[in-house]
Amino acid sequence: MKFFSTILVQTNRNLQKTWPTQFMTLLTVSLSVLIFSFFFLIYTNMIKAGERLGDDLRLTIYLEEEPVMEMQSQLVRRITNFSPVEEIRFTSRQDAYNRLATQLGDNVDVLDDLDPSFLPPSIEVYPKKNLSNLAQIKRFSEYLATLPGAVKVQYGQEWVERFNYFTKLLQIIVILSGSLLILTTAFMVAYTIRLAVVARQAELEILRLLGATNGYIRTPFLIEGFLQGLLGSTLGLLALFFLFRWIQLRFTGPGILQLIEFTFFSPTIIGIIIAASITLCTGGSFSSMRKFMRI
Amino acid sequence: MDTQPANKSIVEIVRATKIYPPDVVALEDISLSITYGEMVFLTGMSGAGKTTLLKLICGIEHPDKGMVEVTGKDLNRIKGAEIPRLRQQIGMAYQDFKLLPDRTVAQNIAMAMEVSYQNIRTIKKRVIELLQKLRLEHKHNAFAGNLSRGEQQRVTIARAVANSPTLILADEPTGNLDSKTTKLVMELFEQCNISGTTIIIATHDESIYRKSENRVLELHSGQMVQPTDRTILTPENMP
Ligand SMILES: Nc1ncnc2c1ncn2[C@@H]1O[C@H](COP(=O)(O)OP(=O)(O)OP(=O)(O)O)[C@@H](O)[C@H]1O
Ligand SMILES: [Mg+2]
Secondary structure (H helix, E strand, O other), rough: OOOHHHHHHHHHHHHHHHHHHHHHHHHHHHHHHHHHHHHHHHHHHHHHHHHHHOOOOOOOEEEEEOOOHHHHHHHHHHHHOOEEEEEEEOOOOOHHHHHHHHHHHHHHHOOOOOOOOOOEEEEEEEOOOOOHHHHOHHHHHHHHHHHOOEEEEOHHHHHHHHHHHHHHHHHHHHHHHHHHHHHHHHHHHHHHHHHHHOOHHHHHHHHHOOOOOOOHHHHHHHHHHHHHHHHHHHHHHHHHHHHHHHHHHHHHOHHHHOOOOOOOOOOOHHHHHHHHHHHHHHHHHHHHHHHHHOO | OOOOOOOOOOOOOOOOEEEEEOEEEEEEEEEEEEEEEOEEEEOOOOOHHHHHHHHHHHOOOOHHHHHHHHEEOOOOOOOOOOHHHHHHHHHEEEEOOOOOOOOOOOHHHHHHHHHHOOOOHHHHHHHHHHHHOOOOOOHHOOOOHHHHHHHHHHHHHHHHHHHOOOEEEEOOOOOOHEEEEEEEEHHHHHHHHHHHOEEEEOOOOOHHHHHHOOOEEEEOOEEEEOOOOOOOOOOOOOO
């Protein structure tokens, strides 16, 4: 108790002395957290959207001939050899015709003059729902095209490729802004603590002469780092949350944002971001002290 | 608190030599032993090495040769965490005061007690008590930087005494004081001494030790002048 009250008094004194720099650092930390978590939020939402869209993703292999029973099982084996799939469905000429007929509904009479076997038979492959499969979808389709009897493989080629490209880009941005966050935060905090140490050099020297322990001298600086991390990341995340709510309210109604349902970070992710910031800031302050405080 | 075996010395210096770079011999071959509860005066001309000797005792400076032992601990071999613990037991009133000019008098004195995590209320009470004894109560909230030298001197003394240390080192504690205030300071030291604190006072103010019955050590350009050269009354050689 005595320890903590004394240390808190000491921390309070430090803050009073160096608050303009401390405030700037706090802003920098919040801003870095905001930038990073902004991109990270988009990224996580894209991945989630990818999963959801992946549900509808299927590759259709059009065949020359309707495969006989044993041919079918051979095809299934070759497909699953390449990649595990959710489901494989064979569509005969008749099935395709029936499906088209149901889709046409009342206009079914346009089919009257046509041979029910004019549609090609096909295999529909539903890949496992995850992004790594989505990324491999192109290779998968190329492989499927080499299957015996395959004429053409179709999937939302363009869409999948764009989506992949976009998530890759986002991944890079997230990594970059993450590194930025780490660098600026650790650097700024280390710098601020250094300033604080220099500003209090005379006091620290006297404290040492009076018999202050390392703990007594260092703990206030560590608490400062801790507070920077805690408050900085909380502010950054709060700002992001308000931005998020604003976008949500602004863009309600039909549109692309309806298609991709945006969600905010889960409490776990929020906790991890805050904990990481705290660790970074406290670590920055600790390393700075080791460098600039000779005890 | 350390145990204090009877007649054991709190300060034991054996053949200590201190040379400041490049070649200023501040102390040469000093041997000295001070018992628990003693009050000792350390005199000598300016530049004789008084401050240096006190700095060796509280571990701010280290001897180039010889050994310094305080409360039984060899300062050359003392480990990192033990230094603060030892310094909390030593109260030093510095010749150059070493106060923080932008803190109040009370805050400056409180620092000595805060480092050993004393209760805030205890600290407040002690600060007021000391300021009263030194007739400085009206300066409680004044910034140390705005005080006269004599006032700063008393603040540094109050800070040295505040944490009730086992050993008080006072470097020229009355250098800036008139005779009345000097008496106040000496009374404070005597009170501390009566309650068992060992005190070493470096001074050239003859008036404070002339009539004293305590031991007087004299330094002369870094060397200890042998007590036999002087006629001092110590309890041992009193007739
Ligand atoms: N940091 C230092 N570097 C170099 N020389 C020093 C240093 N400190 C003290 N000295 C020298 O060591 C000698 C002893 O100095 P010290 O301060 O111990 O004297 P003193 O007896 O306290 O003098 P005074 O009565 O004036 O305070 C002096 O010659 C001084 O110039
Ligand atoms: Mg001196």
